[in-house]
Amino acid sequence: MSAILPPAERLWYKHPIDRVEGTWLAIALTWCMILFFMMVGWHIWGKQNLSTETYRTTAEQYMAKAQAATEKYQVRTETDQEIPVVAPPPGADVYLVARMWSFWPIIELEKDKTYRLHLSSLDYNHGFSLQPANINIQLVPGFEHVVTVTPNQSGTYGLVCNEYCGLGHHMMVSRLYVK
Amino acid sequence: MATVATTYRTCPRSGLQFERQAEWLIKAHAFMGVVWLLIGGLLALGVVLTRWPAVRWLEAPTFYQVLTAHGLDMLIFWIIFFEIAVLHFCSSTLLRCRIATPKLAWLGFVLMVVGSIVNNVAVYQGGSSVMMTSYVPMMAAPSFYLGIILFAVGALIGCGVFFGTLVVARREKTYEGSIPLVTFGAMTAAIIAVFTLLSGALIIVPAWLMSMGLMNVDPLIYRTVWWALGHSSQQINVATHVSVWYLVAAVVLGAKPMSERVSRMAFLLYILFLQLASAHHLLADPGVSTAWKVVNTSYFMYLAVLASMLHGLTVPGAMEVAQRQKGYTKGLFEWLRKAPWGNPVFAGVFISIIGFGFLGGITGVMMGTEQLNLIIHNTIYVPGHFHATVVVGTTLTFMALTFYLIPVLFKREMIAPKLAQWQPYLFGLSMYFFCLVMMGAGTLGVSRRHWDMAFQGAALAYEWPGAAYLMMGLVGIGGVAAIVGGAAFIYITVGSLLWGKKLDGGATSAQFTPVKRAAPAVVAEGYGSSGFAAPGTFVLAMVFLVSFVLYYFINWKYLSTLWGLS
Ligand code: HEM
Ligand SMILES: [Cu+2]
Numbered sequence: 001m002s003a004i005l006p007p008a009e010r011l012w013y014k015h016p017i018d019r020v021e022g023t024w025l026a027i028a029l030t031w032c033m034i035l036f037f038m039m040v041g042w043h044i045w046g047k048q049n050l051s052t053e054t055y056r057t058t059a060e061q062y063m064a065k066a067q068a069a070t071e072k073y074q075v076r077t078e079t080d081q082e083i084p085v086v087a088p089p090p091g092a093d094v095y096l097v098a099r100m101w102s103f104w105p106i107i108e109l110e111k112d113k114t115y116r117l118h119l120s121s122l123d124y125n126h127g128f129s130l131q132p133a134n135i136n137i138q139l140v141p142g143f144e145h146v147v148t149v150t151p152n153q154s155g156t157y158g159l160v161c162n163e164y165c166g167l168g169h170h171m172m173v174s175r176l177y178v179k
Numbered sequence: 180m181a182t183v184a185t186t187y188r189t190c191p192r193s194g195l196q197f198e199r200q201a202e203w204l205i206k207a208h209a210f211m212g213v214v215w216l217l218i219g220g221l222l223a224l225g226v227v228l229t230r231w232p233a234v235r236w237l238e239a240p241t242f243y244q245v246l247t248a249h250g251l252d253m254l255i256f257w258i259i260f261f262e263i264a265v266l267h268f269c270s271s272t273l274l275r276c277r278i279a280t281p282k283l284a285w286l287g288f289v290l291m292v293v294g295s296i297v298n299n300v301a302v303y304q305g306g307s308s309v310m311m312t313s314y315v316p317m318m319a320a321p322s323f324y325l326g327i328i329l330f331a332v333g334a335l336i337g338c339g340v341f342f343g344t345l346v347v348a349r350r351e352k353t354y355e356g357s358i359p360l361v362t363f364g365a366m367t368a369a370i371i372a373v374f375t376l377l378s379g380a381l382i383i384v385p386a387w388l389m390s391m392g393l394m395n396v397d398p399l400i401y402r403t404v405w406w407a408l409g410h411s412s413q414q415i416n417v418a419t420h421v422s423v424w425y426l427v428a429a430v431v432l433g434a435k436p437m438s439e440r441v442s443r444m445a446f447l448l449y450i451l452f453l454q455l456a457s458a459h460h461l462l463a464d465p466g467v468s469t470a471w472k473v474v475n476t477s478y479f480m481y482l483a484v485l486a487s488m489l490h491g492l493t494v495p496g497a498m499e500v501a502q503r504q505k506g507y508t509k510g511l512f513e514w515l516r517k518a519p520w521g522n523p524v525f526a527g528v529f530i531s532i533i534g535f536g537f538l539g540g541i542t543g544v545m546m547g548t549e550q551l552n553l554i555i556h557n558t559i560y561v562p563g564h565f566h567a568t569v570v571v572g573t574t575l576t577f578m579a580l581t582f583y584l585i586p587v588l589f590k591r592e593m594i595a596p597k598l599a600q601w602q603p604y605l606f607g608l609s610m611y612f613f614c615l616v617m618m619g620a621g622t623l624g625v626s627r628r629h630w631d632m633a634f635q636g637a638a639l640a641y642e643w644p645g646a647a648y649l650m651m652g653l654v655g656i657g658g659v660a661a662i663v664g665g666a667a668f669i670y671i672t673v674g675s676l677l678w679g680k681k682l683d684g685g686a687t688s689a690q691f692t693p694v695k696r697a698a699p700a701v702v703a704e705g706y707g708s709s710g711f712a713a714p715g716t717f718v719l720a721m722v723f724l725v726s727f728v729l730y731y732f733i734n735w736k737y738l739s740t741l742w743g744l745s
């Protein structure tokens with residue numbers, strides 16, 4: 001029962017290491033190194049790395065920019081609430097606003113083209129969960145996050161808020177089109 | 180020798196010596212823990228029956244309220260009450276030492292009780308359905324934060340008393356040599372707890388002031404510091420339940436640690452490296468740099484992963500060596516087949532070890548990888564993962580320990596021993612299933628903390644695939660089964676305290692008997708095969724490694740099909 005008794009030899013850090021443990025230690029350490037290099041390597045060779053381009057902003061500042069961009073690229077409106085649909089040209093800056101409890105505007109992109117997608121929240125934390133692509137990004141108020149995206153499949157995507165944002169959280173859902 | 184008036188009771192069943200104050204403190208903390216487990220379990224029923232799409236039991240506001248309380252009552256109140264009990268046990272009982280400052284220890288207990296009640300009342304009054312993470316600027320009532328603060332101060336006092344008791348034990352020479360491994364593990368838990376509780380103070384106090392309109396807290400700073408609390412508190416759980424694994428291996432099988440050096444180094448790694456891993460909760464956040472994410476999730480986290488991988492080998496390895504010494508030496512796995520599977524203390528711990536490693540560990544590393552986080556962040560995969568760590572890992576281990584303590588500490592014969600035999604299987608295995616299907620649903624993208632996956636009434640509703648609905652239905656079934664297993668635990672524990680046959684408490688004396696050192700280790704080498712003391716465990720470890728590698732790379736493959744992001 002020695003795990004609950006003082007060890008037989010006082011200097012525990014001099015105890016011998018068993019073969020099983022030594023081998024496992026070497027294997028596990030190697031594996032941990034691989035875990036590390038995968039993460040770094042993906043930055044070099046991988047195509048899915050979340051951008052860290054971020055600016056501090058306020059709700060007013062961000063909304064003003066989003067409004068300007070939306071007016072510029074608006075092509076139609078959808079639903080009874082007449083939510084604008086924007087179709088920016090490739091390479092453009094696209095703004096998405098998250099607030100209780102809606103996303104604004106609806107974005108329409110082209111397949112295999114690259115866009116600078118700006119994300120922010122006007123009030124609480126929200127979530128950007130693009131389905132079924134399953135890309136999930138946190139939206140934090142006061143921060144404008146610029147993510148460069150290249151859609152690789154056309155279709156109608158669901159955009160779900162997946163950060164709890166108050167009692168209407170489950171109503172916060174929108175769309176994103178890729179042509 | 181100091182002459183403090185107290186008595187020591189030697190339990191005739193286990194040989195453990197309980198000091199009077201410590202005995203009551205352990206009982207009180209463990210009992211309060213079980214009370215919160217009961218409440219949290221009732222709330223879990225509300226949560227799970229609402230997330231089951233075909234049932235959708237509670238209304239949305241009630242659901243969010245119940246989920247807030249479930250998280251707090253389980254993760255914070257149940258677990259930390261029980262952990263303080265474990266700390267007092269590992270210091271006072273294992274070292275046969277009086278509690279350093281019993282009055283202060285009781286003050287800590289009272290603060291914890293008051294704090295947890297104040298916090299819960301705030302949640303049930305409504306207006307504080309902010310989830311346990313309470314991300315600013317969403318605000319709860321001031322008493323919500325105040326309750327957490329009082330509770331944390333109480334827990335901090337509990338840790339202080341633990342350290343004090345270690346000092347007293349050393350000074351009064353209640354033991355020879357170094358402290359036992361289990362106490363050492365508990366000490367690492369207590370050190371991490373101090374760090375955690377201080378980070379908590381650093382962020383919950385400002386949030387409390389903010390709730391009263393006295394200051395403003397930046398949302399991203401809040402998230403960063405909150406996770407220094409939220410993440411390291413999980414580290415307390417791991418250090419504590421791993422200590423209990425060693426304890427149970429020792430008392431049930433007479434197992435010795437394979438090497439004190441490896442096990443203790445692994446505990447030290449937890450202190451050195453895990454507390455900074457809060458980064459892996461912020462991988463999908465704006466405003467944190469890539470280098471910071473990589474350093475924190477790799478350098479810091481992987482060395483703690485290494486520690487867990489070591490414990491994952493050494494605990495079953497120690498069991499194997501002990502079993503082989505008893506003559507169960509046939510083949511690779513006779514030691515395991517002939518293990519006491521009918522003893523809920525052993526079965527609970529073994530189910531916990533396997534589930535914690537395979538379900539909790541592998542998925543934790545996957546989701547903690549910077550890029551892979553994109554495919555699971557805030558999906559129900561996350562609760563799937565942490566129910567494997569904190570329920571299968573910590574809770575099931577604590578349940579097993581409670582079964583051990585019923586005759587030893589509470590001096591009662593366990594009622595319904597047959598039910599107790601089944602309890603770890605029912606609770607543990609249904610939790611395995613529950614976690615797996617939650618992760619399945621999360622892999623399909625289903626959100627966590629979400630009342631209605633059908634988005635009824637929303638103009639632009641998204642239609643989840645049928646498989647996602649199926650998974651969430653299975654979550655409901657697995658969850659209800661686990662709750663039945665949890666109810667069995669409560670029934671056995673509370674029932675034994677109320678109606679169990681009273682057992683002989685054993686002799687009491689005014690003096691402790693000093694703890695002797697362990698007998699020098701027998702050379703283990705002769706028992707295994709090919710020079711390996713624990714070949715069976717090594718094979719299990721290799722199975723683990725292969726699953727780990729496969730699952731990890733499958734997820735990279737999945738990630739590579741996503742949109743280009745840069
Ligand atoms: C006994 C059976 C249990 C069941 C059926 C259960 C069920 C659930 C479910 C379905 C969720 C996710 C809800 C959602 O995100 O929409 C959840 C969340 C959670 N559970 Fe459990 N749970 C159980 C036990 C426990 C235990 C023992 C603990 C801790 C020791 C625990 C800690 C948590 C925490 C911390 C959350 C997260 C709350 C949040 O998102 O703020 N649960 N539980
Ligand atoms: Cu939202």
Ligand SMILES: [Cu+2]
Nearest residue numbers: 161163165169
């Ligand atoms: Cu939301």
